[in-house]
Amino acid sequence: MKTINVSAAIIVSENRIFVTQRGYGEFKDMWEFPGGKIENNESPEAALIREIKEELDADIEIISYLNKIEYTYPSFHLVMHNFICKLKENHLSLLEHEAAKYISIDELDSVDFLPADLLILPDLKKYFGN
DSSP states (O other), rough: OEEEEEEEEEEEEEEEEEEEEEOOTTTHHHHHHHOOOOOOOOOOOHHHHHHHHHHHSOOOEEEEEEEEEEOOOOOOOEEEEEEEEEEEOOOOOOSEEEHHHHHHHHGGGGSOOOOOTEEEEEHHHHHHOO
């Protein structure tokens, strides 16, 4: 089974978290933390900065490493490195996603997240003291 390595940004602003809705593929309309594939010879951090620029036309600052999760989908195994981030400027453009929004920590459990992204939530709640 193929393994895919990705990085995800948990973009935080005023105790709210930015989430995006997939506009394509098998998981269309489900929500996720934005990010993407790590290329050969690229660090998870460099991949994340590049992917957020490509997907959201935004520049981020990585604040801290949150966790690494692994999840096996039917056709591949996912390894996802997750980082707490903030926007360098208050600017985002949806170039690949169907929708996006900021949610509170209390709203995390009501969002229809992708299965792998659900695994991030316990550590994210701990990070915010919930």
